[in-house]
Amino acid sequence: MPQRKNRRGFTLVELMVVIVILGIIATMGFVFLMDKPDDAKWDTAHSTMAEIQKALNMYKLNETSADYPDSLDALNNQKYFPNGVPKDPFTKTDFIYERTESGFRLICLGKDQAEGGEAKPNKDIVFNEAGLVGDR
Numbered sequence: 001m002p003q004r005k006n007r008r009g010f011t012l013v014e015l016m017v018v019i020v021i022l023g024i025i026a027t028m029g030f031v032f033l034m035d036k037p038d039d040a041k042w043d044t045a046h047s048t049m050a051e052i053q054k055a056l057n058m059y060k061l062n063e064t065s066a067d068y069p070d071s072l073d074a075l076n077n078q079k080y081f082p083n084g085v086p087k088d089p090f091t092k093t094d095f096i097y098e099r100t101e102s103g104f105r106l107i108c109l110g111k112d113q114a115e116g117g118e119a120k121p122n123k124d125i126v127f128n129e130a131g132l133v134g135d136r
Contacts, residue, residue: 038121041089053127055080103129
């Protein structure tokens with residue numbers, strides 16, 4: 001039988017090189033996307049707090065007390081949040097709510113749950129009766 005000169009296909013070394021390259025690309029993609037869920041939680045907290053801020057201002061206008069409530073529990077009703085006041089997406093607990101002389105402060109400490117933070121997802125989110133205050 002004569003030997004074939006035109007062999008087609010990949011050698012084992014070529015296949016191993018391709019597998020290693022694909023592994024490196026997959027690892028880089030995984031590392032790049034790991035922080036994205038926390039950024040999404042930060043964005044969710046920001047938009048949720050804006051809705052709570054609006055509800056608190058509506059409460060002050062609509063309720064007979066003509067003042068902000070002592071706690072966020074006052075918003076748990078058909079008028080404001082029929083399914084309950086939304087929770088902090090990082091802790092799954094209530095946002096920090098403080099009454100002040102002029103109104104209120106609504107705070108989310110971010111992923112690290114510590115005051116401050118340079119950038120999301122660790123940057124604090126602070127709202128008052130006028131809107132977004134920024135970081136503390």
